[in-house]
Amino acid sequence: MAKITGGELLVKCLQKEGVKRIIGITDASYQPVMFSCGKYNIRWIAPRHEAAGAHMAEGIYKSSGEIPVVMAGAGPGMANLVSGIICARSEGVPIIAITGARRKEVIYPAKTGVYQGMDQLEIFRPITKWNAVVHDLERLPEIIQMAFREAVAGRPGPVHVDISDTILYEEIDDSKITLLEPHQYRAVNPPVPSEMDLDDIAKLISRSKNPLLIAGTGVLNSEGTQVFIELIELLNCPATTTMAARSALPNDHPNLIFGYSNGAFAARREADVVLAFGTCLGELDLPFAKYWGDINTQKIIQVDIDPRNIGANWPIFKGVVGDAKATLKALLNRLKTMGVEPSEGVHLKHYKEMEQEWFKTERQPIDEYVGEKIHPARSVEIAREVFGPDAINVGDGGNTSLYNGFFTTFTKPRTSLGIFEFGHLGTGIPYAVGAKLANPNQDVYCITGDGAAGFNFMELATALREKAKITVIVHAEESWCMEEIIQLTVVDNPAKTIATTQLPIRWDKIAEAIGCYSEYVERLDELQAAITRAKESELPAVVCVKTDKQSNLIPPGAEQFEEVYSGSLDEQ
Ligand SMILES: Cc1ncc(C[n+]2csc(CCOP(=O)(O)OP(=O)(O)O)c2C)c(N)n1
Numbered sequence: 001m002a003k004i005t006g007g008e009l010l011v012k013c014l015q016k017e018g019v020k021r022i023i024g025i026t027d028a029s030y031q032p033v034m035f036s037c038g039k040y041n042i043r044w045i046a047p048r049h050e051a052a053g054a055h056m057a058e059g060i061y062k063s064s065g066e067i068p069v070v071m072a073g074a075g076p077g078m079a080n081l082v083s084g085i086i087c088a089r090s091e092g093v094p095i096i097a098i099t100g101a102r103r104k105e106v107i108y109p110a111k112t113g114v115y116q117g118m119d120q121l122e123i124f125r126p127i128t129k130w131n132a133v134v135h136d137l138e139r140l141p142e143i144i145q146m147a148f149r150e151a152v153a154g155r156p157g158p159v160h161v162d163i164s165d166t167i168l169y170e171e172i173d174d175s176k177i178t179l180l181e182p183h184q185y186r187a188v189n190p191p192v193p194s195e196m197d198l199d200d201i202a203k204l205i206s207r208s209k210n211p212l213l214i215a216g217t218g219v220l221n222s223e224g225t226q227v228f229i230e231l232i233e234l235l236n237c238p239a240t241t242t243m244a245a246r247s248a249l250p251n252d253h254p255n256l257i258f259g260y261s262n263g264a265f266a267a268r269r270e271a272d273v274v275l276a277f278g279t280c281l282g283e284l285d286l287p288f289a290k291y292w293g294d295i296n297t298q299k300i301i302q303v304d305i306d307p308r309n310i311g312a313n314w315p316i317f318k319g320v321v322g323d324a325k326a327t328l329k330a331l332l333n334r335l336k337t338m339g340v341e342p343s344e345g346v347h348l349k350h351y352k353e354m355e356q357e358w359f360k361t362e363r364q365p366i367d368e369y370v371g372e373k374i375h376p377a378r379s380v381e382i383a384r385e386v387f388g389p390d391a392i393n394v395g396d397g398g399n400t401s402l403y404n405g406f407f408t409t410f411t412k413p414r415t416s417l418g419i420f421e422f423g424h425l426g427t428g429i430p431y432a433v434g435a436k437l438a439n440p441n442q443d444v445y446c447i448t449g450d451g452a453a454g455f456n457f458m459e460l461a462t463a464l465r466e467k468a469k470i471t472v473i474v475h476a477e478e479s480w481c482m483e484e485i486i487q488l489t490v491v492d493n494p495a496k497t498i499a500t501t502q503l504p505i506r507w508d509k510i511a512e513a514i515g516c517y518s519e520y521v522e523r524l525d526e527l528q529a530a531i532t533r534a535k536e537s538e539l540p541a542v543v544c545v546k547t548d549k550q551s552n553l554i555p556p557g558a559e560q561f562e563e564v565y566s567g568s569l570d571e572q
């Protein structure tokens with residue numbers, strides 16, 4: 001009779017799901033888990049903050065699709081994890097979050113005065129898709145199975161399991177436990193819409209004079225890029241991506257219109273049929289009347305894996321529940337069978353011209369900029385040139401992430417990691433670490449605002465320990481620009497803004513003190529060489545770039561962002 005601890009049993013359950021690593025700060029409450037990891041080939045990754053650990057997990061999922069696991073200790077570890085899990089919920093990331101808890105005798109209900117003891121279930125309930133407490137060791141495998149099932153059901157999202165140290169240290173007879181394979185307890189094949197729905201959509205699209213296709217995160221999650229491309233090529237119609245799904249379509253594809261350009265806005269307004277895949281058409285997708293056609297005549301078909309997303313933000317013509325890739329594939333086959341031929345691309349040409357024109361206008365102040373400091377857009381572009389089009393790009397910060405999002409182009413799916421759902425500052429560095437852990441053969445670099453950089457800068461120590469070679473480019477214009485510009489609309493005088501300026505922090509020197517490679521750049525003509533040296537160093541690297549504050553105060557997309565905050569002006 002071989003006895004194993006509850007901690008080891010947990011690791012065995014996670015191994016069944018193919019888990020490769022657990023992210024967590026060492027804690028006595030789950031020591032048996034930590035000591036069992038080696039035996040099951042799971043790596044323990046230690047972040048410097050539990051929330052950053054959750055962001056690292058987001059970086060892993062967004063860049064690879066791997067379901068990540070994070071752990072946090074009883075009380076304060078659990079408390080720190082909360083903000084990361086809230087972000088993951090909004091960003092749609094299926095993190096399995098496991099908290100250690102005090103011994104069974106003092107919790108549920110937690111006694112007054114109990115040290116680090118809380119009924120942690122209550123804390124995580126509103127911020128996860130699902131959560132549970134393991135009260136009996138025998139039920140641990142079943143509860144972990146439930147956790148995985150819930151995390152990936154519908155729109156992905158985090159789940160939480162709370163386990164007392166009593167359970168993790170308790171022993172159980174290993175021979176009595178049969179662990180099921182994932183396909184024995186959850187659906188592993190993607191849902192496909194009914195034949196009737198597919199017929200309807202195929203008919204609508206084949207009769208359409210000016211269709212538009214939109215790719216959201218669901219296209220990335222389902223790995224549907226290739227079929228999406230085949231469909232837009234079959235139709236030869238315009239296509240856009242949401243900001244959160246910038247890498248769902250190669251940006252140099254001739255049918256792609258940049259989603260925040262005039263060309264895309266016109267395409268959306270004028271399309272007779274819109275096919276949106278894997279997007280809830282949320283606020284950043286501009287669910288305002290001026291960005292769409294007449295709701296009584298424009299036929300929007302929304303395909304989403306989660307029925308709760310359908311028609312949630314903008315009136316649609318037809319909602320269809322289905323996996324993006326599976327639906328795209330079925331639709332493509334139907335349209336081919338129907339003999340649908342590519343259009344002549346008259347509308348596409350027009351929107352593309354509008355987009356190019358718009359882009360020229362956007363570029364003008366950048367090209368004309370002659371200030372002493374570095375224009376943020378140039379820094380973004382030079383970084384892309386150095387790292388190449390396939391490298392994983394992470395954007396963080398306020399206006400900095402807008403510059404990054406507008407002036408970085410993508411060629412490969414899952415290479416654009418940002419915060420276009422929750423806008424959570426401080427995610428960038430941990431996202432980059434997670435992305436590198438999951439993609440050791442790909443270059444990973446992060447462009448971050450100086451405000452955002454300060455939240456989780458210590459994760460560079462995690463990168464160093466884990467040999468996760470990342471490069472972090474800090475735009476150090478010394479301001480919380482996105483907030484400063486909003487304050488300036490009220491006070492009209494920079495001297496009157498409150499808490500918007502930052503100290504002239506030398507991010508490169510902090511990085512050096514941690515043990516990283518570092519560079520400091522004030523002049524544009526030195527930037528390319530500095531980023532190149534940072535890329536080539538074997539160590540995680542930080543480039544502190546003195547960007548121009550005035551330019552960073554007015555980012556691209558400012559008009560739309562204002563509308564996101566205050567509602568579309570023409571509807572008030
Ligand atoms: C965790 C978090 N705290 C606060 C905010 C509010 N906020 C949005 S943008 C911004 C300023 C960001 O400054 P920085 O990272 O330097 O980027 P910049 O706008 O200067 O490019 C702030 C404070 C937020 N989005 N997330």
Ligand SMILES: [Mg+2]
Pocket residue numbers: 449450451475477478479480481
């Ligand atoms: Mg800043």
